[in-house]
Amino acid sequence: LYYLRYKIEGEDGYAVVATTRPETIMGDTAMCINPNDPKNRHLKGKKVIVPLVNRMIPVIEDEYVDIEFGTGCLKVTPAHDVNDYMLGEKHNLPGIDIFNDNGTLSEAAGLYVGKDRFEVRKQIEKDLLAAGLLEKAEAYTNKVGYSERTNVVIEPKLSMQWFLKMEHLAQIALEPVMKDDIHFYPVKYKNTYRHWMETIKDWCISRQLWWGHRIPAWYLPEGGYVVAATEAEALKSAKAKTGNNNLTLADIRQDEDCLDTWFSSWLWPISLFNGINDPGNEELKYYYPTTDLVTGPDIIFFW
Structure with missing residues (x-):
């Protein structure tokens, strides 16, 4: 866990941020504090300077920040962290994508361009220390996501994707359940389904795969x-x-991307009963649509 010093604009002092990924500071667009945190009250309304990058960023306030973690100051990197992205959306922060698709730093980073992310992590620790901007580094156990196919560390980053607008479709899907035209057994899953449909977000339907139905x-x-x-x-x-x-x-x-596999799944009964070439055949009319569906509770809303 690296403790980095962000100089407070117009003052001699520093705000210290604890992070496991110092190589992402080039993408920082804000620092966030919890409005209920007394120890960081002096930072309200201030601006700080990103170490080495020398970019001025605002200090924002949000109760999302864990007062007990690190120093209670959070670096916000919307392009490279899911939670930071949500903070960025909420507070209208820009996102700076500092990584190329191969894990090297992009031109947008401004520093260490073309170097591998983990080589940059080693180098930036040295550079921060030399600049007097690394307060300390300590061992820290952290959950890190790995790709199941390549066994490399997953790097969150912004990308262009296709989304299906779900609000109208969710209303259509919810109505027959609430009218009891469709029943769930056990009954408790009716509420699970309702909650999902009422809080649904637009569906990312594109996948970076080489098999499936192409966009x-x-x-x-x-x-x-x-x-x-x-x-x-x-x-x-x-x-x-x-x-x-x-x-x-x-x-x-x-477009090189493929559709989410659920687009293939719903075709299964139609393909099985030759519904595309012979849409009026007796088997299709008898079996489809079905009257019963046995499924795991984790995917009831996907169907």
Whole structure:
């Protein structure tokens, strides 16, 4: 656990932040304190300077901050931490993505560009110490996520994804349950389902995989995109949208991401009973839609 000194603007003193990831300070856009924390009351309304980076950032207040952890001061890096991202959304903070997809530091970092994140962690400790901005470093047991496929440390970072707006769909799905047209057994899961649907967030439907149903969107040469069921339809739409009848398939690029596997799952009964080629066949009409579904309680709302 690294204790870093952030100089308080216009003062001789420092605010100290404890972090396990000092290499992310280049992405800091705020410092956060708990408004109920007496020991950091002097920081309210102040600004601090990110060590080494020399960027001025505001001190914000939020009860999310754990008063008992470290010094009670939290560095906020919206582009590289889920909780920091939510703080950033709440307090309108910018996000600075300092990592390339290969785990090296990007141009946006400004420092250590092109170097591996863990090499930077070693180097930045030395540089902070030399600058008098590292108060101390101590052993700390922390939960770290690893990729199950590559066994490397997962690095949270901003990325472009596709989302499905869920509010209207949730209302449609909730109504038959609340009217008891659909029943849950045990009954207690009705409330679980209701809570999920009433607090639902938009669904990230894109996955960075090489198998599955590919996102049916094609990007245009000058920006923008079209959505279509086939390449031919995509090209036709692209010509119409750009006004360029000379476009070819080589000029447009399909999104490389795949749809969430649930898009494949719902096709299973239709495919099993040949519902695409023969939508009116007797087996499909008999078995689908089903009257009973046996499922684990953790996925009842996904169905």
